[in-house]
Amino acid sequence: MSTPLDLPGWRHLYSGKVRDLYSPEDPSDERLLVVASDRVSAFDFALEPGIPQKGALLTALSRWWFDRLAEGSDPIPNHLVAGEIPAEVADRAMLARKLEMLPIECVVRGYLTGSGWAEYQAEGTVCGIPLPAGLQNGDRLPEPLFTPAYKAPMGEHDENITFARTEELVGAERAAQLRDVSLAVYRRAAALAAERGLILADTKFEFGVEPSTGLSAGEDGVLRLADEVLTSDSSRYWDAEAWRTGSTPAERMASFDKQIVRDWLAAHWDKQGTPPALPADVVARTAERYAELLHRLTA
Structure with missing residues (x-):
């Protein structure tokens, strides 16, 4: 892992795995500096x-x-x-307010693929949610699914959890809010991506x-979307025309x-x-795909 930058006025x-976090040296400044690296x-x-x-490509996409x-x-x-963001990281950093982060990774699946496809083949389910028989790899799901995961401590693996477990972790009201907002954001983003020929x-x-005295797990306070959002690292994007006409999953x-x-x-x-x-060719092709996604969405 690369050594964090020495940024005047900021403390690492x-x-x-892929981001560096800094706080201001001024203790009265409540902001954070989130710097996206080129690590993958x-x-x-x-x-x-x-x-x-x-880092620059994903930051630009998150901001957009x-x-x-x-x-x-x-x-x-x-x-x-x-x-003002330090000039050294101006293209790959965001200034953010301090938040009490919820220990839930809010996954939304609109299509059957990845680990969901593997589970469906074995059990006919995705994260324990039953699905109709006969679906194929890459098929659109009848409805988008909210499949939360528990954010494990650094060095451990995140764990898929049930909605009931989510309620235990953050409370029933907050769990319902996470589910509803996640599904709403997914639907808005998917519709916008579709306008640009993307799935x-x-x-x-x-x-x-926002932290509040006496609160635990964020039971009250404004819920804010944080970290990165809808980037090539946190999402799967497909070419809509290839999906429509392709004869094999690949x-x-x-x-x-x-x-x-x-x-x-x-x-x-x-x-x-x-x-x-x-290998160099994998690195180069990945960089090209990241750049092409940013162009297709934002141009």
């Missing part, structure tokens, strides 16, 4: 080498989506705040609330995300020990 707090992760491992310009979702008659509050197959959101699911990385790693690593280095 934490580095995750798959199967809960940070990989080498990084994807060139990934935050702006779109804040528009209209039903705006979605988010974590962004105004202010949003699935995605995951993270939410937080042809149908021409992707604009890190599926190239996942596929190569799954074919060349048994998930034991340190992951192998990504």
Whole structure:
């Protein structure tokens, strides 16, 4: 993992698999600086080498989506705040308000693929939710599914959980709000992507609330969309025309995300020990897909 930058006026707090977090040296400043690196992760491992310009591409896409979702008659509050971002990271950082992050990864699946397809083949379900028989890899689901996961501590794997378990973790009212907002955001984003010839197959959101004295798990306070949103790292995007005309799963699911990385790693690593280095052609093709997605959505 790369060494965090020394940013004047900011103190490094934490580095995750792909992002670095800083707080102001001024203790009266309540903002955070979230810096997206070029690191890439798959199967809960940070990989080498990084994807060139990934941090800038994903930050631009997150900013664009935050702006779109804040528009209209039903705006979605988010974590962004105004202010000057250090020049060294201006293209790949966001200023954010401090939030109490909820321990739920809010996954929404609109199409049958990935781990959902594997479970469906074995059990006829996705995250325990029964589905009609006869579906194929890449098929659109009858309705988008909210399939939450518990955000495990650093170094551990996230765990798919039931909605009942979500209620235990954050309370029934907050769990229902997470489900309803996640599904609403997915539907809005999927419709906008469709206008640009793209399918949003699935995605995951993270939410937080502004800290309040005496509150636990964010029972009260404004729910805010946080972290990254609808990026190539957190979502699966497919080319709609390829999906409509493709005769095989690979042809149908021409992707604009890190599926190239996942596929190569799954074919060349048994998930034991340190992951192998990504070859140059995988890195280059992934970078091209990230850039093309940003262009197709925002141009």
